[in-house]
């Protein structure tokens with residue numbers, strides 16, 4: 016069995032930042048595993064320039080941030096295993112990893128790390144309507160991976176459900192790739208994302224139907240694929256208003272209805288979970304060191320509540336510092352000083368109307384922390 | 390909220406419908422694990438990653454409880470599909 020100082024699960028901004036920060040503070044033997052072929056988590060498909068604050072890479076494309084972080088991690092000697100999923104934890108915090116081999120096959124290896132950081136990110140929510148399992152209905156993130164990473168169009172005529180930033184950005188990127196975005200559909204009375212993104216879409220003449228939802232998708236296309244989408248107006252209680260249906264010809268429906276934290280690995284450890292609405296569901300309880308309730312296990316990023324790349328990255332920085340402290344590479348006083356600086360940046364990111372809600376949610380989660388169990 | 394058809398699929402891995410979940414709730418299931426035991430919803434290839442939230446919503450709608458009162462599903466390794474061959478060859 017392999018022994019390591021630190022195993023990081025997930026090579027998104029949270030996981031990479033954890034590894035980089037731990038290495039910079041003296042942690043030696045670090046492995047990062049990710050089930051994707053490319054590191055960077057959600058970042059690798061973000062070809063757009065990021066919104067956000069001054070010192071926080073606003074204006075830089077997500078994929079460039081991902082590439083820079085990967086380079087930094089590698090230059091610090093961090094071992095990165097791609098195409099490799101952590102499939103479970105067994106007794107005594109032994110991790111079971113399905114390691115991708117150069118020839119494309121997989122091998123199971125067991126690892127007993129001194130510390131573990133779980134940075135598994137978020138996952139898209141599905142929405143149910145008649146026909147939601149029809150081929151051609153997919154997550155907006157999946158469609159984004161197809162156009163931006165694999166350079167494949169998910170379809171020709173697309174209906175987007177959801178007008179948060181993900182729905183708006185992915186719609187625009189689908190249009191840039193030559194797809195015909197038929198319309199966007201939003202249950203709320205107004206557009207849910209930033210005006211700059213929405214106006215790009217409106218300027219191109221694509222209609223956005225607010226107070227609407229998808230009523231039914233018909234699958235009469237080739238191989239049962241989506242052929243028709245019917246949308247309907249809804250009242251404030253989300254009841255369909257009969258007679259307001261509109262039907263569009265389309266072969267693809269993309270769902271941008273938010274994300275939820277991926278908590279499968281967290282649940283295999285002695286880690287307390289708490290339900291948090293604004294954060295997307297069940298999240299691991301943690302303290303200001305990003306320590307979970309299970310000794311030696313840290314959490315960071317969207318796993319601890321769905322937010323954004325910069326908060327994920329800064330939480331990873333906190334976790335990296337705390338891991339270096341636990342392993343005795345830096346003193347408690349040094350760690351406290353570093354964490355204080357990072358938390359100031361985190362507080363800065365959680366300002367404004369959207370940010371304040373997340374700041375309150377984070378506080379709520381941390382207030383539940385009962386202490387670390389051995 | 391519009392009434393959801395009984396025929397609609399919730400767990401596509403195990404092909405469990407809204408009607409079957411309603412029936413499980415009528416039989417006494419009051420949380421995600423209870424529904425899972427009775428219907429297999431969430432026990433397929435994706436281990437409930439897709440349907441868990443929908444099951445939570447259905448329970449909360451049917452019983453009029455808050456989403457956090459519908460519980461959280463249990464998890465067992467492997468959390469991602471792995472072949473028996475690979476598992477058997479694993480070196481401990």
Ligand SMILES: Cc1cc2nc3c(=O)[nH]c(=O)nc-3n(C[C@H](O)[C@H](O)[C@H](O)COP(=O)(O)OP(=O)(O)OC[C@H]3O[C@@H](n4cnc5c(N)ncnc54)[C@H](O)[C@@H]3O)c2cc1C
Pocket residue numbers: 024025026027028029030048049050051055056057058061064065066067099100101102134135136137156159180181184185277280315316317318321322323324325326327328468469
């Ligand atoms: C369309 C879109 C646009 C966005 N735009 C912005 C923006 O403009 N600005 C901004 O700040 N944020 C943006 N975000 C949000 C941002 O991308 C995420 O908040 C951020 O990537 C979260 O980082 P993370 O490291 O927590 O998780 P992720 O980036 O999701 O990384 C988690 C990684 O863990 C891996 N993983 C999960 N389980 C396992 C396992 N069992 N074994 C191995 N690996 C595993 C996954 O494959 C993944 O690579 C956007 C998101 C989307 C979807």
